[in-house]
Amino acid sequence: MSVLDRTGRDERAAGEYDERISPGVVAGYGAVAAGAVVLVLFAVLLVGWVTDPRSGGSWMSVLGLSGDVWALAHGGRVHAPVVGSITFAPLLATFAAIVLARTAARPVLATGTRRGLWPTTGAFAGGYAVAGVAISALGYLGPATPSPVYVIPGALLVPLIGFVWAIARDKDDDSPLRAEMIAQYDRVPPMVRKAVRPGLEGLAALTGLGALIVLIAVLTHLARIGAVSGTLDMGLVGAVMLWGGQLTALPNGVAWATTWASGGGLQIGPVDLGIGQVTPGTLPAFPALGGIPEAGPLSSLMLIAPVAVVAIGAAIGWRVVSRTSLLSSVTNKLTQAAVASAIASVTMVVLALVGRAGLGDNAMAYVGPTPLSCLLLIVEVMGAALLTTTLVHWLRSSH
Template sequence: MPAARVDSSLSRGARSADAAPGPSAPRSIRLTAAWTGAGAALVCAVVAIAAVAVCWLPAAGETGSARSALHAGVLTFLAALHGGITVDGLSADFVPLGMTLLVAAVSWRAGAGLARAADDVEDLTLRSLAEAAAVQAGTFAAVCGVAAGFATLGTSSVSVVPAVLAGLILFGGTGGIAFVRATALGSEIGSRTPDWVGPSLRAAAAGVAVYLAAGAALVIGSLVVHHQQVEALSRQVGGGWSGAPVLLLGALAAPNAVVAAASYLAGPGFALGSGSGVGLSSTVHGTVPAFPLLGAVPSGPATTPVWLLAGATPIAAGLCLARVARADAESWRLRLRNAAAAAAVAVVAGIALAWLGGGAIGSGRLRAFGASPWQFGLALGAGLAVVSGAALGALAGVAWWRSRDDELPGVMRATLTAVTSMVTRDDPGDADEDGKLAG
């Protein structure tokens, strides 16, 4: 072989060797993924054990034990995964969402930390990154399964298989997303995703966020208005350390109340047990458990301020969705498409939120608790679709009229320019672009 060809072959081989990751690189990132996934589960378990010990042991006195607190803390962590738990022989699906959000936050940080570690390893392939994400989520789920086999307290327990599946789904939906967004996997997935997915997700998030914000405002206002009932229920559960667990549960269940309030404003309302319902037009419920947060539940039809909030919420949410959909597309056809897709995404989000925020507590009267997933999801999506569609349609019509400036009287032209300038982010001089009703 000529010398020039040998040198060329050697140089190509050297470049290939430099481009290929060394065998230790994928192994090191997988090891990092394993211990960060396991560490996230252990951190969540330790936090739950500490919270149980602080709230339970002082109130239990001589009847409490460190071993019982340990098992109860691990059960609390596993219950937060929303995979189902058996308490005193009764199945309970209702979980304070604050617990789930805490686990999700720890998982997100673990995924983001693994992404930072991956940045320090040179020449990692997409396959190595995907394997690292799978190892991290799998290790988290495996630790949850081991904990489920360990955490049995009397007749209270968590099944191993549901705990593993719930841990895998929760970590994949939080830590996995954080890892993908911060690595080359995000760009790769984005390049393979249809162009309407990102704008639709952002628009749906804007609309759902408005509903949740309105629900939070309603919960806070109702607590203020019904503070006497809340204080009476707080006195019933006792003071001092005996009331600390109930106070902590009330704080952790606040997100559940926000979801129920959002469903209340959307129209379907929510249930406080079998045969009971709380809605805008009527409220029918019997004796509720002595839980302070339930003191804020209305006992009759909605008042005028609540009706005003219920009317303003879908309008504000739909306008926010329409604005995001409009900003992410150049033609009105694409904007309407993104808005329609966002409304469909909102239906799924509403179903998921209501399912996470509600659930059965035993098999008796409280077997139906919280908002109905399908009713809330459909009401949420319908409200967003109607308002955003009307808003985008009106803006499209106004833009078409603005494109015909020469045919409009001066006063009408100035009025349309002022109105569209207030509700859009475009300058008044952009009429030519807005007027293009491209297909």
């Protein structure tokens, strides 16, 4: 066989292979990703149901609960008897779903399909969303009533992020999807692309600030958290499930704490947690809520939090100037500072709002950041970044 014959055969085989990778197959991979999430949830909940002698119902109710948790993790809501409507997206579970979506996207990238970036991404996300609506409907097997329509936005966004993440981390330089995404990214103005890294660094700093606040709140109220946990007679398995569930909500607490640091406060049901005072109110016996300070005025040291937020914004502005040529115009630098600070602050606000919680229509109907805290976080970070950029540019230009 000649080299030309062998090359022609390889090209025909590659073309046939590409033709087999239809949008339906890509959508199937998306559906598999959605199914993998609910299988993991079902396995965890089933272990708790089997090992706890006090658990009631059948394994079908466990499957229904898995569908409910899947829906909540994707921004959906369920209606439980007596309690009412429940809204709560444990962000760690949402991130786990994104990771599974990324894993399921890898075989699609390995096929070398040449159907285009957005058609392939749309097919993958569409398959995930269709399967997600069906999975959320499993909640009808349990006592709670799901609302599948509320799942659709999250069921489209999660696979979209996972698929794009998989392409961005693809090691195959010959991947047509990766090449197309790089080509589209290159169309973004250079000043915007240069702002991505300082923006992500600022987002990491804001996340670290929120995590520090949560850590301080937990360490200073360990006794109360333990006392609340002790009042819940749940057994070993129940305690593990309870604390595991609270762990999945840790990113929510970090995002809320970061918005609180702006000075605008948090609303935790009937309790308003401000930067200087906590209003009285009755909260449910939930261990994580034991970390909330007692009602009354708070220490003046809490004012350090808004200062830290402003300092992070200033650091973003300084990083932008340090990464930019001295001859670059102030307009260019301010544009980069605005984009970078927006990446950091707006992303954190979005996470805090997506991670909000609600329980029924009464006192605990809303748990999350106040509109003022969201606005203040964006204004403080962006304002400090722009002011620092202008000041450092002027100082460097005057020498």
